[in-house]
Amino acid sequence: MSSIPAPTSRKPAAGPGRPKDLGKRTAILEAAKNLFVNEGYGVSMDQIAAAAGVSKLTVYSHFGDKEALFSAAIRSKCDEMLPKDLFQPDLKGPLREQLLAIARAFFALVSSDEALSMHRMMLSSAQTDAPLREMFWNAGPQPTIDALVAFLRARVEAGELAIDDIDRAAHQFFCLTKGELHNRLMCGLGGRPGRAEINVHLQSTVDFFLRGYAPR
Template identity: 50%
Template sequence: MPNKLLAPSGPGRPKDLIKRQAILEAAKSLFLSQGYDGSSMDAIAAEAGVSKLTVYNHFTDKETLFSAAVKAKCQEQLPELFFELPPGVPIETVLLTIGRGFHGLINSHESVEMHRLMVALASQNPKLSQMFYDAGPQRLLNEMERLLSKADLAGQLRIDDASRAADQFFCLIKGGANFRLLIGCTSPPQDETAEQHVRGAVDMFVRAYRPD
């Protein structure tokens, strides 16, 4: 349902930030339901309950808005704070938090539908595919690479190639179940099943990179 009425701005929540969030939510909804080409800036503005000029004031074009919507979805589940390594906190604890967030992200309805959309558009719009990758998967890989480099310096892990290790970690969390979900052969893992999978993946990763 279109968000015709924006919530009133309150202390600490400037009206511009509320409008920006409304635009992002409208964009995510329309990109998934109408596809990229079928989602005009006019339609996004109407869905968000703002003027078209307001949309362009926040996002210069549809490509920028698409990239911002992908990034916003990732940050909902995996904020940058998750990739910090506070003193005295075991790396296992940090990896479990990231693993749970990533597992929830990739198995969410929005992410599954977006993945299917990008596969469908891959041969038609490689530039859009690259924008999606840079805003979503690549950002997470960069954050994980920095975290693993910190863990190596702190002596909690021994990692020669943090970029490769970051890729391995996310592949372990995805597992085969995510592929089956993408092609419609199963439903998203829930509760204890999801927790056991994440814990098993983190345990395997830590054992592989634990210092001798």
């Protein structure tokens, strides 16, 4: 009779590919954000890899292609300055304070040097085409609008606001938040507004919005 072999321990099957190095991913994103802002979309993947201190193969391994990296860089900047926690409708506190927090974060984002430079690049026909502008919109502005729509819808359902067209109201809120201060910054006029001026602008914006959509 043949002997039964003793059971042997088996190693778990290896997953598909190596786990990604989060440190390298962060370095690539930071390099991409800086280069896209300063040099436009024409920056090469070789330049991004060199700035991040990694190989071009590593960049492609993490992000697939230049379009995906550009979108990820825009999303990363938005998430950094407009964290999703701001839009949680179940947070405790007055509605006005939550809207002020969203307005402050949004204005800080759109008035940053990086955002102003990117906005100007998007408006330059020599630098960009329609697909790139659409990619930018879908990676940054649209998710931010969607988050505010969800926030406002929850507040409408709670009876704190009366809004028929919530999507339009979200666009109105962000346009009001930018206001003349952002237009002047885009044109390079008058220097940067001070904190007091920004606070007055944002508070009046939120109060105007709340008066317009107060339950009747």
